[in-house]
Amino acid sequence: MPVQSLLLRNLFSELPFPVISGEPDETPITGITADSRKVEPGNLFVACTGGAVDGHLYIHDAIKRSAAAVVGEKDWVERNGNSPYGAGEGGASPYIRVANSRQALAYLAAAFYGYPARKLTMIGVTGTDGKTTTTNLIYHILLEAGMRAGMISTVNAVIGDQVLDTGFHVTTPDAPDIQHYLAMMVDAGLTHVILETTSHGWAQYRVDACEFDIGVVTNITHEHLDYHGSYEAYRAAKARLFTSLSDTLPKSQGNPRLAILNRDDASCAYLADISHSALLTYGLSEGADVCAEDIHSDAIGSHFIIKKNKLRIAIDTQLFGIFNISNCLAALTTTIFGLDIDPQTAAAAIAKFPGVPGRMERIELGQPFTAIVDFAHTPNALRMALETVRDILTTQRVIAIFGSAGLRDQAKRRMMAEVSAELADITIITAEDPRTESLDDILQEMANGARAWGGEEGNNLFCVPDRGEAIRLGVRLAREGDIVIACGKGHEQSMCFGMTEYPWDDRTAMRAAISELLGIPGPEIPYLPTQNK
Numbered sequence: 096m097p098v099q100s101l102l103l104r105n106l107f108s109e110l111p112f113p114v115i116s117g118e119p120d121e122t123p124i125t126g127i128t129a130d131s132r133k134v135e136p137g138n139l140f141v142a143c144t145g146g147a148v149d150g151h152l153y154i155h156d157a158i159k160r161s162a163a164a165v166v167g168e169k170d171w172v173e174r175n176g177n178s179p180y181g182a183g184e185g186g187a188s189p190y191i192r193v194a195n196s197r198q199a200l201a202y203l204a205a206a207f208y209g210y211p212a213r214k215l216t217m218i219g220v221t222g223t224d225g226k227t228t229t230t231n232l233i234y235h236i237l238l239e240a241g242m243r244a245g246m247i248s249t250v251n252a253v254i255g256d257q258v259l260d261t262g263f264h265v266t267t268p269d270a271p272d273i274q275h276y277l278a279m280m281v282d283a284g285l286t287h288v289i290l291e292t293t294s295h296g297w298a299q300y301r302v303d304a305c306e307f308d309i310g311v312v313t314n315i316t317h318e319h320l321d322y323h324g325s326y327e328a329y330r331a332a333k334a335r336l337f338t339s340l341s342d343t344l345p346k347s348q349g350n351p352r353l354a355i356l357n358r359d360d361a362s363c364a365y366l367a368d369i370s371h372s373a374l375l376t377y378g379l380s381e382g383a384d385v386c387a388e389d390i391h392s393d394a395i396g397s398h399f400i401i402k403k404n405k406l407r408i409a410i411d412t413q414l415f416g417i418f419n420i421s422n423c424l425a426a427l428t429t430t431i432f433g434l435d436i437d438p439q440t441a442a443a444a445i446a447k448f449p450g451v452p453g454r455m456e457r458i459e460l461g462q463p464f465t466a467i468v469d470f471a472h473t474p475n476a477l478r479m480a481l482e483t484v485r486d487i488l489t490t491q492r493v494i495a496i497f498g499s500a501g502l503r504d505q506a507k508r509r510m511m512a513e514v515s516a517e518l519a520d521i522t523i524i525t526a527e528d529p530r531t532e533s534l535d536d537i538l539q540e541m542a543n544g545a546r547a548w549g550g551e552e553g554n555n556l557f558c559v560p561d562r563g564e565a566i567r568l569g570v571r572l573a574r575e576g577d578i579v580i581a582c583g584k585g586h587e588q589s590m591c592f593g594m595t596e597y598p599w600d601d602r603t604a605m606r607a608a609i610s611e612l613l614g615i616p617g618p619e620i621p622y623l624p625t626q627n628k
Contacts (some may be wrong), residue, residue, distance in 0.1 A: 117191035136161035205304035222313030234424035235479040239444035266297025316475035358383035416483035440509035453585030470585025491576035495519035498527030509544030516548035525565035563620035
């Protein structure tokens with residue numbers, strides 16, 4: 096996309112809230128960023144508060160890098176080079192004050208790129224578990240139907256033949272990145288976009304100005320309470336997807352403003368109450384508008400009938416487990432009943448869908464047991480994963496390997512260990528992005544939860560700080576017919592110790608451990624700083 100320049104006043108012309116002070120003028124703007132380190136000459140620097148740093152403290156740095164203008168939410172007056180936020184000599188850049196600079200960032204970025212969401216049919220997917228799979232299912236159905244669709248997930252952005260990495264860890268990209276991706280999709284001639292949205296993304300206004308036409312929820316369970324403070328606040332953040340539907344402006348291509356809710360989830364009544372749009376529910380029970388019947392799931396996949404009024408559609412999928420049937424229902428409800436896609440076309444796409452990397456992904460090297468890598472990193476997701484592999488894949492033992500992240504929701508550490516002690520035969524607790532927290536302390540918290548449910552160290556409970564060694568142990572303990580399942584990292588490509596991201600892939604580590612066991616050539620387990628301790 097060529098470099099463009101817009102006048103500062105034009106960026107503010109459709110801002111949906113007032114400017115507190117400052118005058119957007121004729122200053123040309125060549126780009127927008129909230130990171131002072133990325134400022135280039137002519138850029139608009141937006142100083143945001145919250146998180147680990149206050150962007151207002153870096154206004155001086157942005158101006159030194161030739162920022163053309165600054166937006167912030169704090170009172171900032173230059174006084175002979177002595178500003179409370181560090182603006183220095185020569186800092187004559189216009190300063191525009193707004194009530195919420197993070198929210199302004201989203202709308203200013205949208206304006207800079209010409210409000211691309213207005214030219215696209217926007218489908219937003221949110222939830223605690225199942226977001227990425229549901230996003231990919233919808234995307235594959237749209238492609239099967241011949242639509243020019245793009246996708247922005249917490250894994251990557253897919254724009255035609257381009258696949259762009261959206262970061263090391265799972266979160267919604269920043270607002271300028273999202274609007275840039277949407278503009279690229281418009282330029283590529285795409286018509287539909289599926290955007291996976293997280294609670295952090297909504298709480299930090301990253302997906303404001305995306306003008307969604309359809310909102311889809313998978314479920315809302317225990318997660319991110321360290322950030323949101325309570326389940327109610329976490330739920331309210333995700334609910335912004337559904338309240339935003341009524342704010343979407345009319346589009347030339349039409350916009351259904353439809354909320355698609357999970358009838359089986361506790362969030363359904365709340366979301367239905369706060370949403371002022373049309374809504375459809377899906378679920379495994381008769382109470383849903385779109386439901387599943389005649390459900391069968393085994394090691395090969397799943398079969399069920401999707402039913403709405405008199406319509407019956409047979410669905411076959413390579414995905415297994417009740418939770419994946421729910422994900423399929425969400426995608427089918429969205430595409431068949433929200434976008435009027437032919438039911439048989441949607442069914443054909445579901446049948447071809449191979450799954451998402453790192454989601455119940457099997458690692459097969461000829462070993463006499465089943466090895467799986469999954470992303471389950473919440474108590475609910477771990478419960479569903481363990482129940483599924485026991486019910487569908489084995490009558491033998493289940494060996495679960497997982498951790499819990501540092502500087503994140505502490506309550507789920509004990510909860511996840513309790514789930515594993517209840518449902519797995521052997522629990523191996525290990526590292527999962529400890530960051531700057533003590534890994535030993537995290538493991539001890541988890542072990543306490545497992546012990547409360549009968550975990551006995553050295554028997555059915557093991558604490559192994561090094562994740563590679565934990566996976567080795569799981570593989571060594573496995574007998575014929577057992578399941579070894581490593582949870583929590585899935586597709587992710589790094590693990591954080593301290594402030595450093597070390598390259599890491601559970602799938603590589605699992606292949607390496609199995610290769611060692613079988614005495615066949617294979618990859619090495621990636622290095623982590625816990626290896627030699």
